[in-house]
Amino acid sequence: MSQPITSPESNKVLRAAIWVAIGALIAAAIVCVVWVIIGDSDGIVGKAFLTILLLAGFAGVSIMEANLAARRPAWLTLASVVSWVLLLLIGAFLIWMPTGEWYYGGDRVFKFILIGLIIQGALLHARLYLKSFLRHQTTFTTIVTYVTIGLVVILAAMLVLPIMTEEFVDYRPLYWRVVVALAILAAVGTALVPLVNALFAPKKPRPVARPTAYAASAPVLQWPTYADGVTPLPVLPDGTPDWNAYYTGQPTYPQSPARVVPAPTAAPAAPGAPTPSEPAPHAQPGYQGFPPPPPLPPQQG
Template sequence: MTEPITSPQSSTVLRASIWVAIGALIAAAVVCVVWVIVGDSNGIVGKAFLTVLLLAGFAGVSIMETNLAARRPAWLTLASMIAWVLLLLIGAFLIWMPEESSYYSGPERFFKFILIGLIIQGALLHVRLYLKAFLRHQTTFTSIVTYVTIGLVVILGVMLVLPIMTEEYIDYKSIYWRIVVALAILAAVGTALVPLVNALFAPKKQRPAAAVPYASPAQVQQWPTYVDGVTPLPVLPDGQPDWNAYYTGQPTYAQPALATPIPAPAPVAEIAPAQPAPVDPLAPQAYPGYQGYPPAPPLPPQQ
């Protein structure tokens, strides 16, 4: 139901919807041509102009639907194309059907066409949002309710469109509208059941944890210590480090009884300066120019 349009089955559905659009466009054009030939000549120029606009609009919508198909599930692409085909046929019907009375003029039929378009597209939007709620938490009960509700919505849409199209030629009795109201109530109840079941029994979506901002080691402030670099300084009553204890070795204020006493820092031993190593007079000395060679021979005894 939600497979991408790139799958083989979805690609077949897309090609089928495109051919349906092409066939509907050709059929509507042929029917309009036949009406031009065999129909009356009353307002034929205006009807022909409206027909050209209708066919051009349908062609543009078909191209738009084809471009949007890559981001939609296959069923939605096919259902949307069928909805536009129905609007094309209904528009051709409203343009070329003869007017039975002066009350139903051209502007009146135009507003009828707009109202029918809103009904069809509204039903399609309802099914799209309703299926999204159904796919969130699927059970046997919600599956039955979903398919029954979608069927009721489709039937209700058809029963609302038919009187708008044919009220000039057919007189609909009160029982017809009673059935329409009953279907509307049942469709509304079915529409409310699935979101209600989801709210009660569907697992809640977990919100992602907020990301902890990164702090570099230089930004982390550590508690000061004594000179040994390990023992922490005592805490003053205001929560600040006892800097006086750093110099004295004893806390300024008495610490709790259970606190471990802090030893005074050990005195630093004085390091004697390094003494030069004794020079052995018998040891061979290095002389300039003799690096890596034996030392020079001693002088002969003097008389």
């Protein structure tokens, strides 16, 4: 059902649908010409104008269907073309059939619009219903789907026929009882497949929001230390490190207990890692980006 139109089988279906549309257009034109020649002359100008509009509209719709075929499954393209062919034939029938005493051209235009809504509504129902069916296919939903689509097609036909022929045919109450019964069955079948999907179809996994890694990727700045790489520098009154103490070895200002920066707690050493008392080989003491440690005084030989 969901086979793309680009497949060879679908291309054949598309070509067949286009030829059906062309043949229907030619046949409708020929029939209308015959009616013009052998029919009565009552309102022939208006009927001819409506026929031209009908044929031009059908040609435009056929071109639109051919352009949309690449984005549709094959069955939908064929069904859509067939629906427009039916509307073309029904429109020609409504235009050229003799008008009864109480019926006028405006009434038939309204009937044509109503018939078009019924046919296209049935096609839209089939399209949405099959989309719901393809989500979760079982034996039960397959049977219900095909039976429901058949009921909808029969219901649409039984609604269209009285609209077309009510001027000539008197439909008994039993006919409308059957129509109501079909409508109820079609409504129940339409509700069954979405209900089964809601209860038993596998749910689509929801995407899990991943936490942003901004904090983890941001550089961590540590408080600068003396040249030993362990003892933190004193704190100035403005809260910045006392870089002068880095060279002198003594705080520039007396330090209160609240300003003393505690030494960082060493994490548990991994197996084979050097202990805090043993500096790592090739370790660079000091604080990156700040002055290097002061040079040693000259040694007396």
